[in-house]
Amino acid sequence: xxxxxxxxxxxxxxxxFVPPFAEEMNRSRAAxxxxxxxxxxxxxxxLVLDLYGTGDSDGGFADARWETWREDIRAAAAWLRERxxxxxxxxxxxxxxxxxxxxxxxxxxxxRQVVLWEPVVSGKAYMDQFLRIGVAQGVESGGRSVSLDELxxxxxxxxxxxxxxxxxxxxxTHAVDRSDLIELAEALRIPVTxxxxxxPSAERRTLVEDAGRACAxxxxxxxxxxxxxxxFWAVLNGTADPRLTAATVDAVVSRHEAG
Numbered sequence: 391x392x393x394x395x396x397x398x399x400x401x402x403x404x405x406x407f408v409p410p411f412a413e414e415m416n417r418s419r420a421a422x423x424x425x426x427x428x429x430x431x432x433x434x435x436x437l438v439l440d441l442y443g444t445g446d447s448d449g450g451f452a453d454a455r456w457e458t459w460r461e462d463i464r465a466a467a468a469w470l471r472e473r474x475x476x477x478x479x480x481x482x483x484x485x486x487x488x489x490x491x492x493x494x495x496x497x498x499x500x501x502r503q504v505v506l507w508e509p510v511v512s513g514k515a516y517m518d519q520f521l522r523i524g525v526a527q528g529v530e531s532g533g534r535s536v537s538l539d540e541l542x543x544x545x546x547x548x549x550x551x552x553x554x555x556x557x558x559x560x561x562x563t564h565a566v567d568r569s570d571l572i573e574l575a576e577a578l579r580i581p582v583t584x585x586x587x588x589x590p591s592a593e594r595r596t597l598v599e600d601a602g603r604a605c606a607x608x609x610x611x612x613x614x615x616x617x618x619x620x621x622f623w624a625v626l627n628g629t630a631d632p633r634l635t636a637a638t639v640d641a642v643v644s645r646h647e648a649g
Contacts, residue, residue: 392436393437394430394435396431399432402477404434404435404436405435406436406470406479406481408482410483410623411516411520412451412553412554414483417625418483418623418628420629421623424629424635425630426438428636429642432639432642434639435470437466441459441462452550454559455562455565456561456566478502479501479502479504480501482505482507482509483508483509485510487507487509488510488513488574491574492574494574501580503581503582503642505641506583506585508585509571512569512570513565514568518538520553521541525537525538571597571601572604575601575605575612580610582610583613583641584601584614584615585615585617585637586616587617588618617631617633
């Protein structure tokens with residue numbers, strides 16, 4: 391779904407929204423659309439994606455692949471450019487932030503900026519957390535208790551695992567496991583805005599500093615800020631704090647104006 395800049399506003403180009411993983415995508419839709427409309431009023435168009443196997447896109451989640459999702463992002467950028475919208479950036483939420491950075495890894499100059507909302511730092515840690523939902527479900531449903539190691543073993547044997555209604559393949563799991571924000575930041579050549587919705591822990595603050603140094607090594611700049619907002623991606627029909635919406639608009643527009 392493409393939300394163009396509001397007519398009569400200064401044209402600040404476009405962002406492609408890269409959604410989070412599984413149910414986090416559905417839960418964040420209201421907040422994402424509110425942000426996209428706010429960006430439109432500030433002169434920034436937003437193209438919201440349903441990646442292959444998710445939402446209204448073709449395919450089933452069991453057929454989803456990390457590389458296919460990267461191709462979806464590149465296809466979205468091509469769609470915009472075919473329509474004369476050639477100033478394109480990426481905006482990723484949670485695991486979508488890692489996916490956006492991984493897309494940039496092979497195309498460091500093809501986009502103008504990247505905005506990260508509460509990005510996942512370690513794909514492996516995130517996937518372990520997601521699979522633990524399956525562990526908890528096994529206990530709650532009265533079935534035999536299953537461990538995280540057993541789920542990982544099933545995946546290693548190419549047996550799909552169903553978690554919260556999503557069938558996860560070994561290929562997708564392996565790709566997510568390999569994704570690491572600090573490593574991906576080392577290839578960045580464009581400005582980065584990283585926004586967290588709560589004050590960072592000491593560990594996360596260290597990771598932000600590491601990412602900033604990785605970006606700076608290639609002449610890229612990372613701006614980090616925190617805005618108090620509930621974790622809207624974790625609750626049904628969650629909404630973001632208006633301060634997050636305003637801070638994102640300010641950061642995106644200022645990046646555009648700075649070139």
